Amino acid sequence: MTLLSVENLSRSYGKLRALDGVVLTVDEGARHALIGCNGAGKTTLLHLLAGTIRASGGRIHYRGKNITRLNPARRARLGIARSFQTPAVFDSLTAFDNLTVAATPHLAGAPWRLASRAAQARDRAEEQIELLGIADCAPRLAGELSHGQRRLVEIGMALVSRPRLLLLDEPAAGLTDTDMERLLEALRQLPTELAVVLVEHHQDLVTEIADTVTVLHEGQILAEGSPEEIAADPQVAEAYLGTGVTP
Numbered sequence: 001m002t003l004l005s006v007e008n009l010s011r012s013y014g015k016l017r018a019l020d021g022v023v024l025t026v027d028e029g030a031r032h033a034l035i036g037c038n039g040a041g042k043t044t045l046l047h048l049l050a051g052t053i054r055a056s057g058g059r060i061h062y063r064g065k066n067i068t069r070l071n072p073a074r075r076a077r078l079g080i081a082r083s084f085q086t087p088a089v090f091d092s093l094t095a096f097d098n099l100t101v102a103a104t105p106h107l108a109g110a111p112w113r114l115a116s117r118a119a120q121a122r123d124r125a126e127e128q129i130e131l132l133g134i135a136d137c138a139p140r141l142a143g144e145l146s147h148g149q150r151r152l153v154e155i156g157m158a159l160v161s162r163p164r165l166l167l168l169d170e171p172a173a174g175l176t177d178t179d180m181e182r183l184l185e186a187l188r189q190l191p192t193e194l195a196v197v198l199v200e201h202h203q204d205l206v207t208e209i210a211d212t213v214t215v216l217h218e219g220q221i222l223a224e225g226s227p228e229e230i231a232a233d234p235q236v237a238e239a240y241l242g243t244g245v246t247p
Ligand SMILES: Nc1ncnc2c1ncn2[C@@H]1O[C@H](COP(=O)(O)OP(=O)(O)OP(=O)(O)O)[C@@H](O)[C@H]1O
Pocket: 013, 016, 018, 036, 037, 038, 039, 040, 041, 042, 043, 044, 045
């Protein structure tokens, strides 16, 4: 079933068409990767889906509702969560407290029932820490964690809201091999009903995680298919030629 559909989406910066007439469908529970050379428009598309920038044209529908003009907070309340290229965590809080803080705005119940909400937030944080396999990080200050651990904490912060759509911007960027293995394991454990859209340069991660890959080139969709189809697509290879990168 379709969760997200993007029609003719465009974004300009002055005269530059960073994104130009993009059409995209993401099903419930999909694992959808966005790839492309530097400057292809991947992060722009992710920002547009999260609502952190406005579209110059086109529409975004999420669960049948037109969300094109909704701000990020309203999209978050509808179940759209995201991570950033540089992990956005509170350095002076423990990993556990980061997740607890992130869970709090998403809890049901009257805002004045503070004790009950705090307990719920801690339960959610605990559950997520367990699922992501980061119990060793939980009592430590986020500022003292490795880049890869901070990345997992940030993904945990997105997941405690129990989203239906998770947007990940280059989750593997700058990770060591060990952290990469932890990230892959965490992504494999994500709930099957959760849809994930990820921007990623790391080919192994895309092949392992994605069921659909969309290739962006100069703001437009160049190709879409399974990771195997994309790897065999001569147009895609051509687009990457001269960049020193293979898809
Ligand atoms: N705030 C901005 N102001 C002006 N131009 C921008 C802005 N943000 C992005 N661009 C331009 O829009 C185009 C698409 O950028 P975007 O960051 O979406 O590409 P990308 O595919 O994510 O690249 P990368 O892999 O390097 O992160 C680029 O030419 C970029 O320079």
